Amino acid sequence: MAAISLSKLNKHYGSLFHAVKDVDLEIADKEFVALVGPSGCGKSTTLRMIAGLEDISSGDIRIGNRVVNDLPPRDRDIAMVFQNYALYQHMSVYDNLAFGLRNKKTSEAEIKAAIDRAAGMLGLHELLARKPKQLSGGQQQRVALGRCIVRNPEVFLFDEPLSNLDAKLRAQMRIEIKRLHAAIPTTSVFVTHDQVEAMTLGDRVVIMRDGRVQQVGTPLQVYGKPANKFVAGFIGAPAMNFVNVTVRSDGGATTVEADGLKLTVGGADARALAAYNGKPAIMGARPEHLALGEGAPGASFDAHVEVVEQLGSEILLETRVGSHGITVARVPAETVIASGDRVRVSGQPGRLHFFDPETELPITAA
Structure with a gap:
């Protein structure tokens, strides 16, 4: 497991758009942190820089004791769950779960043991022979979570993974993710535009606006003592x-x-x-x-x-x-x-x- 440290993190797209502005953030080992804010606030860009999917313009990213600014995603020991599931449609659920481990030349016995464990946690045993197109949205998202679990990474990253689900499934998947973190307390960063998701899932919540961090605190702290009017109006449903x-x-x-x-x-x-x-x-x-x-x-x-x-x-x-x-x-x-x-x-x-x-x-x- 590993802590994450962001120091003066910036992202420029050319000379016209400054997407992420001097973000400083410390995420403790095994902590679950939710990044939340309106569209265009820089939360997904920040997550993608942690993952190595976006180059940083300036600043440092540390995962554990390593500065990972120049490391490719495969060398950062992270696993990422995407909004669109990103499953291989021609493969069975079992083969989707095994794909990353096979690329690492893991033995089939170890792969089977890892998949059995993940499938047991997420209720996937009956689905292992199916193709993704035969699954519901919630089932596909559980497979995406399982693919992360089998890799046993240092860090889980979630990029709005519940956005494509209906309201009932979103509530169910929030519970699944909460249970997953309790069972496997891995350092996790969860990006969402939904403040209810952020408040119910995060040990701490990071509210962003226009590329800057507005406040970092526990759900009760940001609700009870908002740092400014924007946070006060964004956190809470119905709004203040x-x-x-x-x-x-x-x-x-x-x-x-x-x-x-x-x-x-x-x-x-x-x-x-x-x-x-x-x-x-x-x-x-x-x-x-x-x-x-x-x-x-x-x-x-x-x-x-x-x-x-x-x-x-x-x-x-x-x-x-x-x-x-x-x-x-x-x-x-x-x-x-x-x-x-x-x-x-x-x-x-x-x-x-x-x-x-x-x-x-x-x-x-x-």
Whole structure:
């Protein structure tokens, strides 16, 4: 097994496009790290540079104790799972699993033992004689995972491996990958545009934007203490609500005001906002931290219900507060509510987020 270290990693495509910008990242031995961000953020390019499928423009990549900048992929002791499975269609599942080992001149007895082990872990024994075209998407992806397992590499790399699966299969494969990492705790880097996948799979999550790392932390850290407004809005489903507010502080109570909204804030939030008296700020509120009904004094507001989404276990409300759209999540499923209703909404004390409108960094107490 091996740790991965990225130091000042850059990727230029000619003189016009700087895809990856000064990425520094330390991935511990046996750690599972998820790279997540919108399309074009540089996450897949970063993964491909680790794999050796893209040349780096500057910086260093270490796998274990080796700088691998100039090593070809076959010499990096990595195994990669692709979005499109990349299986040989004319070969059986068994031969797909054996292909890499046969290229390394591994004995057939060792190949069979490795395939038996992988097939047992992934439920592939009944599929070994089939061709890929006879398999479902989920089965093909399990074969792709098995091909990595039999090689026993130092590093697993996953390039959006679940993107082509339907919602149910995606959930099942997330569990398969989680079980796989528990059984074979190999250093793993998982690239996805789906923040739910990143949060459920990663020991740590790396959020990228425009080629730069925005934040690195555990799922709870990036959810609870986002490094900036972009991270706050990207992590969490449904997404965080943002409202442009004006801060008012008279030395006693501190309030934030917007069209149709006036909330009292206290504690650390009030201390942090003291320097913004009379100035604009951005307030963030996660939908799951809003509830129907009267809350703590000064923590409630009126809203007009525009859309009711009945999810079975809960209700999701799209509301209008003055000129602002605000999503309220996790309303009990048995709540009788309809589009056009007016409701009272309250926020959980201490669960609001505030950002500077220019830097988009969190406003925190000194």
